[in-house]
Amino acid sequence: xxxxxxxxxxxxxxxxxxxxxxxxxxxxxxxxxxxxxxxxxxxxxxxxxxxxxxxxxxxxxxxxxxxxxxxxxxxxxxxxxxxxxxxxxxxxxxxxxxxxxxxxxxxxxxxxxxxxxxxxxxxxxxxxxxxxxxxxxxxxxxxxxxxxxxxxxxxxxxxxxxxxxxxxxxxxxxxxxxxxxxxxxxxxxxxxxxxxxxxxxxxxxxxxxxxxxxxxxxxxxxxxxxxxxxxxxxxxxxxxxxxxxxxxxxxxxxxxxxxxxxxxxxxxxxxxxxxxxxxxxxxxxxxxxxxxxxxxxxxxxxxxxxxxxxxxxxxxxxxxxxxxxxxxxxxxxxxxxxxxxxxxxxxxxxxxxxxxxxxxxxxxxxxxxxxxxxxxxxxxxxxxxxxxxxxxxxxxxx
Numbered sequence: 501x502x503x504x505x506x507x508x509x510x511x512x513x514x515x516x517x518x519x520x521x522x523x524x525x526x527x528x529x530x531x532x533x534x535x536x537x538x539x540x541x542x543x544x545x546x547x548x549x550x551x552x553x554x555x556x557x558x559x560x561x562x563x564x565x566x567x568x569x570x571x572x573x574x575x576x577x578x579x580x581x582x583x584x585x586x587x588x589x590x591x592x593x594x595x596x597x598x599x600x601x602x603x604x605x606x607x608x609x610x611x612x613x614x615x616x617x618x619x620x621x622x623x624x625x626x627x628x629x630x631x632x633x634x635x636x637x638x639x640x641x642x643x644x645x646x647x648x649x650x651x652x653x654x655x656x657x658x659x660x661x662x663x664x665x666x667x668x669x670x671x672x673x674x675x676x677x678x679x680x681x682x683x684x685x686x687x688x689x690x691x692x693x694x695x696x697x698x699x700x701x702x703x704x705x706x707x708x709x710x711x712x713x714x715x716x717x718x719x720x721x722x723x724x725x726x727x728x729x730x731x732x733x734x735x736x737x738x739x740x741x742x743x744x745x746x747x748x749x750x751x752x753x754x755x756x757x758x759x760x761x762x763x764x765x766x767x768x769x770x771x772x773x774x775x776x777x778x779x780x781x782x783x784x785x786x787x788x789x790x791x792x793x794x795x796x797x798x799x800x801x802x803x804x805x806x807x808x809x810x811x812x813x814x815x816x817x818x819x820x821x822x823x824x825x826x827x828x829x830x831x832x833x834x835x836x837x838x839x840x841x842x843x844x845x846x847x848x849x850x851x852x853x854x855x856x857x858x859x860x861x862x863x864x865x866x867x868x869x870x871x872x873x874x875x876x877x878x879x880x881x882x883x884x885x886x887x888x889x890x891x892x893x894x895x896x897x898x
Contacts, residue, residue, distance in 0.1 A: 507539040508895070509614050511641075512622040513634055515649060517545035518582045520786030524649045524682065524702055524814060525624045531884040533579045537897070542613045543576075545584040546627060573613055581613050585633065603633050610637065618642055620891065623672050626652040626665040638675060643894050646676035648686045651812025677894060680887075682814035685834055700886050701838075702814035706879035709791050709823035710872065720760065720796040723780070729757050729860055732797030732826075734790065735817045737765035737781070739772070743805045743831055749849035750803070751776045757856075762793055794824050799859045802830035803852070810834075818843065822875035825868035827859035842874045 512529050519526070526543075533541040573583040585606045610633075621641035628634055638644060652665045670693070673679050679694045681687045687697050723730060731750075751759065755778055762782045773779050785793060794800070800821040804810045815835040821828045821843075828843035829852060830836035836845050844859060846852035876882075 507537050507617070508643075509540045509542060509617040509619040510538060510622055511542045511544065511610065511614065511619050511637055513544045513625040513628060513637075514546065515624045515627060515652075517584065518543050518576070520788070521784060522705060522708075522787040524816065525647065527703070527705055527880050528647075528700075528884065528887065529622065530580065531880045532887055532891075535884075535888055535891075537892070537895075538579070539617055540613075540615075541580045542610060542619075543580065543582045544610065545582060546625070547585045547587050547629075549587045573609065583609060583613060585609075599630070600632075603630075603636075606633050607636050620645065620895075622647065623676065624649055625672075626668045627656075627661075628668060629664060631668065631671070634672070638672075643678075643891070644676045645678045645680060646673040648673075648679070648681040648690070649814065650682065651686050651689070651808070654808045654812050678890060683812075683834065685811045698886075698890060700883065701878075702816050702819060703878050703880040703883035704816065704819035704823045704875055705787070706823050706876050706881065708787060709794075709820060709875075711791055714795050715789075715792045717793055717796065719780075719782070720793060723758050723760070724796055726758070729798045729856075730796050731757050731759045731856065732794060732800050733759070733761045733763075733803070733817075734794065734800075734820065735763045737761050737763050737769050739766065739769050740807075740809050741804050741813075742769065743803050744772075746803050746831060746849045746852060747773070750852065751779055753853060754778075754856075760793075760796070762790070790820075791824060794820075794826065797824075797826050799856050800824075800826040800828050801852075801856070802828070802833065802836060804831050804833050806831065806833050819875055819878050822871045822878070825872045827863050827867065827871075829855045829859060839874065842871045 510529065510533065512525070514525050516523055516525065529541055529543060532538060573581050575581055588602060619641055621637055621644040623634070623645065624647045625634065652669060653662055656662055656665055673690070673694050677696065679690070679697045680700050681690070681697060682700070682702055684699055687699050691697050720730070750757070751773075757778060759779045760782065761779065762785065764784050765781050770781060782793065802815065802818065810833050813835065815833070818828065818830070818835060818839055822839070830843055830845055831852065832845050832847055836843055844855040846855045
């Protein structure tokens, strides 16, 4: 058995802050922290400015995702601490001395949280700026990991941000001992740059969705009472992902079907689809409450384009749909093809309608059981074993 003194902490720099909207990085870190050789997880949120915190407090507002952005470190559980570095000094060239002092304070807080333990550095942060804090943490790590949770460069907009992402990816993925990717597409795209790449696919927090009791949602109760099929979608809602032609076809050909989209919707998308009375938008809800909404879905859908953005996604939603036992219809994207035994894949808009109709009329308990069983095998509890073995191998466990 591994000696107690050989346990490690994890210091993770996240692309997204720790929040009530659980994504790959947060789910992965929460699960790996349960391993016997992990003593503590220190999750470092993206930096925020003091000005933004003050403004948020003055307006008494809370972000839709429930982000943790406190000035002082927050203890989430007996093993998990979340820290948000706060930029107090304005980002100006003639204040470089003060910026260095600010970084020293941040570094001291992280080191105090780490409590002199050897640590594994987990980097999921192509958006980090400035990077001197991460550089200092990297120096002391016996094992470092960079995770392509998405194809980051395709995910962002604007020349300046894309260049920042490219620069940080090149720097930190090359510095890492292990590089992880969410799918084969990203591995093939970047394997000429990094030799030690491993695919660890997305999974679902199965226990969050496998429930017997749910809380009612008044708005969805009214829709359900009309006896029309509810066709549901969860996740980011944007023009860059959605297949507009397909969605137009579905909404126009089946005006009696009620399409419920849950998640952050881009303003241009909402404006584009405002005229459709059978498309309903619900703002992002926290992960623990999401099953209360999803239970109203008769069929869950992924009406995506097959483009550079969706090819770089891990589509957590597919595993979450299956964990609920819901029938799923998807356009032909790579992630759907991996689960073709338990979801329906449509080549054309007319096929999409046909597959939804089959799902509405042919679904049975055996199909529900099969889908949930696949989701259980694709749970983070099981998936994390792949990462655990990688860590143990590099740390030379017996």
